[in-house]
Amino acid sequence: MRESDDANAFCVPRASFIRAMRMVASSVTVVTTDGPAGRFGATVSAFSSVSADPPTILVCLRAESRIAKAVARNGGLCVNVLPDDRQDIADRFAGLDDHRLADRFFGIDCRGGPGSPPEIDGATVFSGHVEQAVMSGSHRIFICRIRDVRESAARPLAYLDGSYHNVIPRGACGAGPCAGTA
Numbered sequence: 023m024r025e026s027d028d029a030n031a032f033c034v035p036r037a038s039f040i041r042a043m044r045m046v047a048s049s050v051t052v053v054t055t056d057g058p059a060g061r062f063g064a065t066v067s068a069f070s071s072v073s074a075d076p077p078t079i080l081v082c083l084r085a086e087s088r089i090a091k092a093v094a095r096n097g098g099l100c101v102n103v104l105p106d107d108r109q110d111i112a113d114r115f116a117g118l119d120d121h122r123l124a125d126r127f128f129g130i131d132c133r134g135g136p137g138s139p140p141e142i143d144g145a146t147v148f149s150g151h152v153e154q155a156v157m158s159g160s161h162r163i164f165i166c167r168i169r170d171v172r173e174s175a176a177r178p179l180a181y182l183d184g185s186y187h188n189v190i191p192r193g194a195c196g197a198g199p200c201a202g203t204a
């Protein structure tokens with residue numbers, strides 16, 4: 023028996039796990055990095071607060087992706103929580119737009135000088151350095167200390183059951199079904 027078979031022996035079937043995870047709502051972010059490995063960005067929903075003392079977050083990146091390799095080498099990243107009118111940015115940084123641009127940042131307004139991870143205008147941002155990187159299955163978990171934040175008044179773009187959503191407070195839609203699911 024291979025080690026991976028052994029590891030899966032007590033697990034729920036992969037398809038059941040994925041189906042259940044589709045029902046977990048998350049914010050849509052773009053993780054960016056810059057430094058010796060170059061500038062990269064990718065759309066990421068696996069983002070969570072870890073601790074406020076000290077301010078710490080985590081992101082889970084597919085270990086073989088360019089973004090994971092670049093973050094590991096650059097040692098720093100920025101999590102940009104996208105506003106709900108920027109699905110176009112989410113698609114582009116997931117490689118799902120029509121153009122498949124060589125430079126995903128082309129035409130996107132960002133702050134930050136060379137060597138520091140780009141902060142996307144209009145996003146709520148968490149910027150910091152990698153404190154720990156842990157492999158788990160196909161993904162690498164990056165645990166980061168946060169050095170800088172910037173808040174946006176915009177509502178976040180959400181992802182649920184395979185599509186993008188607007189987050190609307192309960193009671194804000196009146197009696198009819200709410201518009202706003204993309």
Ligand SMILES: Cc1cc2nc3c(=O)[nH]c(=O)nc-3n(C[C@H](O)[C@H](O)[C@H](O)COP(=O)(O)O)c2cc1C
Nearest residue numbers: 064065066067068082083084087088089115116117
């Ligand atoms: C809504 C959404 C959420 C995603 N979340 C993640 C994630 O949490 N971690 C991850 O590694 N990839 C995630 N992806 C896939 C990456 O965005 C995609 O594979 C990207 O092209 C990786 O870029 P790279 O290969 O250039 O590094 C997500 C894609 C979408 C559309």
